[in-house]
Amino acid sequence: MEKKLAEYKCDTNDAICLKLVRFPEDVDDEGTTFHPEYSHQLYGDDEVAFGYKGLQIQLYYSAGNLTTLFKVKYSSKVTEKFDCVEPDDVEGKIREIIPQGFSCNTDDFISLLEKEGNFKPFGSLIHTYSIHNEEAGEDITYQIHKADLSCPGFHEYHERLQTFLMWFIETASFIDVDDDRWDFFLVFEKYNKDGETLFATVGYMTVYNYYVYPDKTRPRVSQMLILPPFQGEGHGAQLLETVHRFYCNSPKVQDITAEDPSENYVKLRDFVLVKLCQSLPSFSADKLFLGFSEDMASEAQEKLKINKKHARRVYEILRLRATDMSDEEKARAYRLEVKKRLFGPYKKNQREMTKMRKCLRPEELLSQANQLDTQLQHEELERGYQEVLAEYRRIIERLARA
The missing domain is CATH 3.90.360.10 (Histone acetyl transferase 1 (HAT1), N-terminal domain)
Incomplete structure (x- = not known):
């Protein structure tokens, strides 16, 4: 049975x-x-x-x-x-x-x-770009629009659009669209049918504008999805860069963040932020080898609304691109620079361990000490460094292709 x-x-x-x-x-x-x-x-x-x-x-x-x-x-x-x-x-x-x-x-x-044929993209057009389609042998035009709930028919359209989240984002949930702090960014493809121009939905992003005392906002990316038929074509990078540039024009924006970002989103963000920052004076090649500076952090924040943590990753990627890793001395200097950041959590644990010595029993202290084994720390640090290096190299390769 x-x-x-x-x-x-x-x-x-x-x-x-x-x-x-x-x-x-x-x-x-x-x-x-x-x-x-x-x-x-x-x-x-x-x-x-x-x-x-x-x-x-x-x-x-x-x-x-x-x-x-x-x-x-x-x-x-x-x-x-x-x-x-x-x-x-x-x-x-x-x-x-x-x-x-x-x-x-x-x-x-x-x-x-x-x-x-009656369907037209919602909201206002904020960016247009083209991607060459090898199969069709022509350039395809795409548009990015910013929409909100004041657009007639958008609420119903969004209800249909967000159903895709359940199938492609592991911890997806539907949002309360009645909150007017939400911004919606939509990607559409222009195509022809019997001589008529039509639009196809490619993907979208939702952003929530948090209040920052006393008079700023912090846009936080909540959801981002490029539909599967369009994935791998560069639409995610176009969308994220467009959204960043949109908020950069507002003096009210403190910085741009993301809610519980996935590993793929972090890789995409690294690529886009490096692309944006590489032309900033403080990230010029001659300054990269002097180490991460407050000038880098402040310029990235003021001009591109990038917070200090993300600006630090951008610096490390750009410095790797500028470093001759076959030169043992330069490679060692770069490795120490990255490991210095990666060692931060271990230093925090050591400070906490010092405080614990005053209140823990001997057997509890031994247990904590075992967790901070020096050899284990070195091994984990090296493993973390190699993982970061591999990630950064993939981003640099993508920048070269772009």
Whole structure:
């Protein structure tokens, strides 16, 4: 029985089929389908749905306005063979996150594609850029717009857009868009259909403006997503750089931060901030070898709204780019400079250890001392340095390509 029931288990990441539909023929074209990276927030940590064979959960969106088609298909259901076993409510889980107004009929959805010509990007245009498409043999134009809830129809559009977060950000949650401190930045592609100019949704970023006493704000990036069909093309860097430049023009902005940034976001931020800072006078090649300075920190903050911690990483990347690492003396000087920063947490632990000596029992003191073993510290420090070096080199290679 257990073996037979196991046949009715489906991997929900495989079962969920997502599309951005431009043309009616895209609906049946498997080449336009993409799948989630995560589905645990709806279907549990094992990301499995029980009760179906050949399960397919279709979530198709029109490319621009994200008008939604939602259908559940399967070849057989467990109740058709076993009376006493109930299948999971896979449809109900999806209905929890997609807003009302979706279609369940393919023909109705295809007829709605004709209205895509009426869709125009929300908000104000703040940046335009082009990327060469090798397959099409032409440059594709993209636009970045800043929007807010005053834009007619944006609230409903955003509700559809944010459903993608559940599939591609591991700890995603929906935001309270009624708070007027939110800023929204949207990326669109311009494309032609029968001689008509249309727009496709590429990705977006949400930024919350925190108050900083007495008269400043601190924009904090909350969510950022480039949709899978557009990933790896440089849109994330274009979006983040555009957002930075947008806030740099405001004297009210203290600095720009991010909420719980992922590893990929940190890499992207490093690339963008280095690109922005490399032309600042305080980061010139002749000054990099004098060490990280207050001039660097203050110029990065004043001109680009970059905080001191991020400015320090920028300095280390630019200094590595300027350093001849085949020269043993220069390489050693660079290594010591980076390790000096990495050693900060260990120095803090040592200060805390000194304070503990006055209040801990001998056996507790021994336990803490073992955690601060000098040899272990050296090994961890070297491992941390090598990891940082590899990250920095990848950024420098990307800068060279750019």
